[in-house]
Amino acid sequence: MGIFNRDIAVDETLVLNALRGVYDPDLKKDIVSLGFIKNLRIDGGKVSFRIELTTPACPVRDQLQAESQKAVAGLNGVESVEISMGFSVSSRMTPHASTLIPGVKNTIAVASGKGGVGKSTVAANLAVALKSFGAEVGLMDADVYGPSIPILMGATDPPQVFGNRIIPPISQGVKMISMGYFLPKEEAVIWRGPMLHKMVQQFLGEVEWGDLDYLVIDLPPGTGDIQLSLCQTIPLTGAVIVSTPQDLALEVASKAIAMFKRLKAPILGIVENMSYYICPHCGQREEIFGYGGARAASETMGYPFLGEIPLNPTIRKRSDSGQPLTGEGEETPISRSFRDIACATAAQVSIANFNAPADPIIEG
Amino acid sequence: MDSTPIKIKLFTPDGLQISWNDGHQATYSHAYLREHCPCASCRDSPPVVKTTSDAFPIFGKGPIQLTGATPIGHYAIQFTWNDGHSTGIYSYNYLREICPCNQCRMENQE
Numbered sequence: 001m002g003i004f005n006r007d008i009a010v011d012e013t014l015v016l017n018a019l020r021g022v023y024d025p026d027l028k029k030d031i032v033s034l035g036f037i038k039n040l041r042i043d044g045g046k047v048s049f050r051i052e053l054t055t056p057a058c059p060v061r062d063q064l065q066a067e068s069q070k071a072v073a074g075l076n077g078v079e080s081v082e083i084s085m086g087f088s089v090s091s092r093m094t095p096h097a098s099t100l101i102p103g104v105k106n107t108i109a110v111a112s113g114k115g116g117v118g119k120s121t122v123a124a125n126l127a128v129a130l131k132s133f134g135a136e137v138g139l140m141d142a143d144v145y146g147p148s149i150p151i152l153m154g155a156t157d158p159p160q161v162f163g164n165r166i167i168p169p170i171s172q173g174v175k176m177i178s179m180g181y182f183l184p185k186e187e188a189v190i191w192r193g194p195m196l197h198k199m200v201q202q203f204l205g206e207v208e209w210g211d212l213d214y215l216v217i218d219l220p221p222g223t224g225d226i227q228l229s230l231c232q233t234i235p236l237t238g239a240v241i242v243s244t245p246q247d248l249a250l251e252v253a254s255k256a257i258a259m260f261k262r263l264k265a266p267i268l269g270i271v272e273n274m275s276y277y278i279c280p281h282c283g284q285r286e287e288i289f290g291y292g293g294a295r296a297a298s299e300t301m302g303y304p305f306l307g308e309i310p311l312n313p314t315i316r317k318r319s320d321s322g323q324p325l326t327g328e329g330e331e332t333p334i335s336r337s338f339r340d341i342a343c344a345t346a347a348q349v350s351i352a353n354f355n356a357p358a359d360p361i362i363e364g
Numbered sequence: 365m366d367s368t369p370i371k372i373k374l375f376t377p378d379g380l381q382i383s384w385n386d387g388h389q390a391t392y393s394h395a396y397l398r399e400h401c402p403c404a405s406c407r408d409s410p411p412v413v414k415t416t417s418d419a420f421p422i423f424g425k426g427p428i429q430l431t432g433a434t435p436i437g438h439y440a441i442q443f444t445w446n447d448g449h450s451t452g453i454y455s456y457n458y459l460r461e462i463c464p465c466n467q468c469r470m471e472n473q474e
């Protein structure tokens with residue numbers, strides 16, 4: 001490089017300063033302060049770097065890439081900009097929890113107040129969608145009374161057990177555990193609290209989860225022993241509340257929200273299931289349970305609305321036959337609505353991790 | 365209403381100390397904490413907490429002592445005691461409610 005063009009030599013500070021103008025709209029901070037810029041290389045006028053986001057399916061991924069490209073390309077002396085996009089899911093697990101589930105970065109509970117609103121269907125499709133984005137995902141069926149994950153995921157063969165370690169079956173790339181694997185079909189779980197507590201601990205601690213970005217936990221309905229045990233055993237990253245749009249369901253959902261609030265588990269947002277029904281014969285839209293109730297409720301309560309799913313026979317058929325709708329290559333309006341919810345959930349996890357207050361320091 | 369501790373010191377000469385996120389400093393004697401154990405059996409029949417040794421140790425186990433603590437989720441702390449009791453899960457909100465300082469007592473009475 002000649003002495004005369006030294007004044008326009010590109011250096012790291014210059015590039016980083018330019019990138020400070022690019023904001024992550026979710027975390028409301030610039031991407032340099034957030035530590036997203038990795039492997040910055042400058043070779044004369046050629047600049048290359050990697051942007052590492054905190055979610056695998058950032059809705060603003062393309063926007064951030066384009067803005068960064070523009071910001072750096074506009075600098076004096078820059079000839080070319082090469083940006084690779086990646087992700088590294090953030091985590092706020094406490095040292096105490098990480099002794100139980102050392103490789104798990106985030107735990108997402110899927111909950112509802114009322115039963116029958118589609119928690120398990122949402123949980124299964126959420127898990128498969130997150131996996132399809134490239135994340136490592138586990139799915140824990142904590143609904144011991146009505147374990148439905150093995151059927152929904154089409155994996156009913158029991159897991160292998162070595163001593164007290166359980167090797168979770170894998171379906172659609174998602175590791176799973178369920179009480180359904182340990183009970184004969186006609187048997188039921190009739191347990192009191194202490195047994196349920198033990199089960200929650202074993203499902204977390206004795207299953208070989210390995211390294212997971214997200215562990216999705218399908219809860220039974222209500223605000224009982226299992227919910228409480230879960231919140232006591234691990235610090236939840238947050239809860240996704242599923243509700244149907246009618247007032248009755250929303251009323252009961254607000255009880256579940258109140259519980260998570262008391263236990264200081266962040267509410268990641270609300271999903272509206274069975275939002276509407278399109279008649280296959282005449283194409284008319286019927287709003288069987290009313291429409292938009294969950295969106296309105298989430299706005300009133302101040303929680304994010306994660307998305308809506310229609311009432312649709314395809315979902316029922318695919319669920320009963322163990323074929324989630326969000327696997328790779330699925331491109332239907334329904335799979336898209338599930339994927340949008342997964343996308344929004346991942347974004348909320350990243351926000352929750354970013355905003356989580358520090359746990360207290362306990363000194364002996 | 366929604367209080368979060370920043371730091372919890374288990375063993376100070378005056379007992380347990382909590383620095384809250386709003387700047388409040390609280391001190392609880394260990395005996396006071398044990399008396400206010402929120403677990404189901406203690407709520408049912410509150411424990412008689414001894415703070416001094418009996419003249420004849422054979423009649424009692426001596427003064428109550430805190431032996432350890434474990435964080436519970438993001439919302440609570442569980443204490444273990446020298447008499448083996450450990451079922452009390454003290455939510456941070458509860459600890460704030462039972463703060464024994466004069467100011468908090470007055471506020472809670474209102």
